[in-house]
Amino acid sequence: MFPAPIRKASVPWQLAYRTLLPVSLFLWLLPLMAVAVFSIKPADDFTTGNYWGPPSTFEAAANYGRVFFESDMPRYLLNSLLITVPTVIGAVALSCMTGFALGVYRFRANLWLFFMFVAGNFVPFQILMVPVRDLTLELGLYNTKTGLVLFHIAFQTGFCTLFMRNFIRTLPFALIESARVEGVSEFRIFRYVVLPLMKPAIAALSILIFTFIWNDYFWAVVLTQGAGSQPVTAGITSFNAQYRAAYHLMSAGSIVAALPPVAMFFLMQRHFIAGLTLGAVK
């Protein structure tokens, strides 16, 4: 193990380490905690200049209540959900198939197709912006959640294929061979032999794509406008325009907008981290 376990170090070192941990974490999360404190303060604290003192009254319920009941925030959150969940399902489904094809079969175009997915996944969004916006307009899907979902599915398929293909390569190939010898059709091999083994990869990808899409901002502003279709990342700017200089409300709004992926992460941490390392670091 590297570095040497602190348990083997002398007592003063151990104590130093144990005090350093919470201190460094506190400093690391300082900007975020500031926002959390803001979100439970009353409006008066900001007019009287009490920014960093303790809140004069605790207004968490009132502030968050206004975010949920007096603004468009719930609609934006719902939009985000309606954009994110179909994208996750679509991209994971497509990439299970592409990953299977590229991971299991040998044919000449294999590596080229794989590299197409990988390279496409890395291109800057701006090179796609004008044509994709155009295409979405032509399909009559501009300013709809569907338009955004279709693009997200297509784009995320690149990353998901990379991930799935590499994962399938680690599966024991003998399983597939023996199924073939027994005359099982290729589709049934996919459905009944490989797919059940892919569950951990599917879990990891789903949680990861959920976070990516929930946090997307660029495509949200390029392809949608207004509370009818915009997700919460884009909605938060209109929210902030509505409550300009009401820092307690803007803070509460930001925390609400950030929360779903955070919750997902803490619930499914193991899968999330497996996904982030692209399966390459084990």
Place this chain on the structure above:
Amino acid sequence: MADAVSFPPRAGAPKERWLHRNRRAIAPWMFLAPGVLFFLVYVIFPIFQSFEISLYKWDGLGEARYIGLRNYEKLFSDRAFETSLWNNLKWLVLYLLAVPAGLFIAIFLNQTVTGIRLYKSLFFFPFVISQVVVGLVFTWFYDPTFGLLNTIIGWFGAGPLNVLGDPAFVTYGIIAAGLWPQTAYCMILYLTGLNAVDPEQVEAGRLDGARGWRMLWHVILPQLRPATFIAFVVTIIGALRSFDLISIMTDGGPFGSSRVLSFYMFEKALSEYGFRMGYGAAIAVVLFLIMLGFIAYFLWSMYRDERGA
């Protein structure tokens, strides 16, 4: 692999037999068709379309007019483009600090004291939050009247410092905000990597008297190469994709001094003063070509590994 197994021939009608005989050649294409089709329409073709659009003058609504390379000629004398390009370079170089910073935190946290798992999760926290919220958080952090930064430097009698309002500081301020989640990402890559370091090699190194830096450099880092590679890839891509933070924190200002290519492209193409799709596409092409250099290198490395495997 797949071809190594010979396929037992079966009797049947000729047509069925053809399908059957070739099913291993046809199957991959059936599985690939939907994904490849989607990807071609929404990702690959648009790249080429952008190249074409960059040769036109087009407001996105009316008739597009072919003007050859004139958009690119204009880029050369465009001061805003020059600023964006410089800022992209700053992003690229400074953003890479996330890699050693992430390694540092990972080494700091790679212990087995009680509660360390929670510490690791909480250190990783910034990466899970959307960049929009990170941008807002740091905008308030830097605020000259009440921001935490100025409160703190005020204790030492310095400031106030208007980080986001000063062209000399603004880009660095935004990069610092971006480094926060990116360092968390690199940290988690290295934590996973450190987990997989071979304990026997570490022990052998200790017996040979390697400690501290020498151990890190000669024994640990070589084993962390896959993690380092991915950390570099995602950090470089992230640096060139920076858009959200700039849009949220400064909207390119003050006086356009915090623009980068990705932001400038968006601003031109969907400008309030009339869309300039052709000019925007030309900026996008430049950004794409820069990225292409890196993509080619990544693919080449992957290709080498594939051959090696």
